Amino acid sequence: MKAIILKEVGEAENLILADVPVPSIAENEVLVQVKAISVNPVDAYVRRNKPYLDVIYQTTGAEHHVILGWDVAGVVTETGKNVTKFKAGDDVFGNFKFIGQANAYAEYVAAPEKELVLKPANVSFEAAAGATMAAMTAWQSLVNIGKIKKGDKVLIHGASGGVGHYAVQFAKHFGAYVVGVSSAENRDFVLGLGADEFIDYKTQVFEELVTDADIVHDTVWTEDDKHIERSLKALKPGGTLLSLIVYPEPEFIERALREKNVNVLRxxxxxxxNYEENMAYVARLLASGEVKTHISHVFPFEEMYKAHALIQTKNTVGKIIVVP
Ligand SMILES: NC(=O)c1ccc[n+]([C@@H]2O[C@H](COP(=O)([O-])OP(=O)(O)OC[C@H]3O[C@@H](n4cnc5c(N)ncnc54)[C@H](OP(=O)(O)O)[C@@H]3O)[C@@H](O)[C@H]2O)c1
Structure with a gap:
């Protein structure tokens, strides 16, 4: 089968098309013929960082002939002997074996049945592939950890990005009042997702405009490492800061609680x-059309390097999809 291998840690051009064996499946796994793959910032991060690559792929040499990726949508072609959930011919999608060796940039993947759900018939493989890691991140952050509820005021940084565009839609689904933060060129997109207000981080100071949020969803790291400090100011007492990029120091967490009664959660x-149940919920939202995957780019398989070059700009609108 064809796969995209990383011939050496480093730039996106090191991702090349190659012939590799079809993976074998374990008893609890299904073989999936991949129809669409989504890329995430972590893919580009791992591609460029030897220590991470070494840990995930247990590589030691100077060259890494590894297959990256964790997000797919496709068709089940074979089932392991303990698989009960799927049969050959089922359309499925999921984020699997994260952050281990999923080897998702391939025509076929071996994925645990528990990490896939059925793709609704009216949702494209591309849209389903997008609604995997990014959607689960937004869901787990806002719903499982942030306990979002009707009427909450939620500030969502990176609202036009992969995670953020699902976060805005999920927050609206739960009846929250949403303030989306991105650059001005994505204003219409973010408001179109349902956000009630928009803040342009390049020309406006979000913590001066919002000081009474119940939840801040923070996916931004800045050179001065002060972004979560700023996010804290946007919260009202009793609020929750969800930190997706910075690992907050214990002193920071304690101070936020002591001085402002704000919970800081990584x-x-x-x-x-809850993964299967949450993914199934997302599948229903996609099927009903209440939540949509916005796809800004679709690349053919051999142009995976272009998808990587784009995702590492950190200015992605919605999702970038690659089709084998
Ligand atoms: N902790 C976790 O489990 C987890 C999981 C998934 C992702 N992440 C991390 O979360 C981040 C977002 O992921 P993603 O897939 O959504 O990335 P993405 O698709 O590249 O989106 C990045 C978004 O951030 C916006 N942005 C850039 N600078 C900003 C700023 N100063 N203030 C507010 N928004 C800003 C961009 O908007 P413009 O284009 O308008 O500038 C863009 O919408 C990444 O760093 C990723 O590694 C964490």
Whole structure:
């Protein structure tokens, strides 16, 4: 089968098309013929960082002939002997084996049945592939950890990005009042997702405009490392700061609680015990059309390097999809 291998840690051009064996499946896994793949900032991060690559792929040499990726949509072609949830021919999607060796940039993947859900017939493979890691991150952050509820005022940074554009839509689904933050060129897109207000981070100071948020969803790291400090100011007492990019220091967490009665919680997307139920909920939202995956680019397989070059700009609008 064809796969995109990383021939050496480094730039996006190191991602090249190659012939590799079709993976074998474990008893609890299905073989999926991949129809669409989504890329995430972490893909580009791992591609460029040897220590991470070494840990995930247990590589030691100077060259890494590894297959990256964790997000797919496709068709089940084979089932392991303990698989009960799927049969050959089922359309599925999911974020799987994160952050281990999923080897998703391939024509076929071996994925645990528990980490896939059925793709609704009226949702494209591309849209489903997008609604995997990014959607689960937004869901776990706002719903499982942030306990979002009707009437909450929620400030969402990076509202036009992969995670953010799902976060805005999920927050609206739960009846929140949403303030989306991105650059001005994405204003119409973010408001079109349902955000009630928009802040342009390049020309406006969000913590001066919002000081009474119940939840701040923070996906931004800045050179001065002060972005979560600023996000804290946007919260009202009793609010929750969800930190998706910075690992807050214990002193920061304690001070936020002591001085402002604000909970600071770190979010790491993970296939937890709620994963299947949450993904199935997302699948229903996609099927009903209440939530949409916005796809800004679709690349053919051999142009994976272009998808990586774009995702590492950190200015993605919605999702970038690659089709084998
Ligand atoms: N903790 C976790 O489990 C987890 C999981 C997934 C992702 N993440 C992280 O979350 C971040 C977002 O992921 P993603 O997939 O959504 O990335 P993405 O698709 O590249 O989106 C990035 C977004 O951030 C916006 N942005 C850039 N600078 C900003 C600023 N100073 N203030 C507000 N918005 C800003 C961009 O808007 P403009 O284009 O308008 O500038 C863009 O909408 C990444 O760093 C990723 O690594 C964490």
């Amino acid at each position: 979010v790491n997307v993970t296939p937890n015990e």
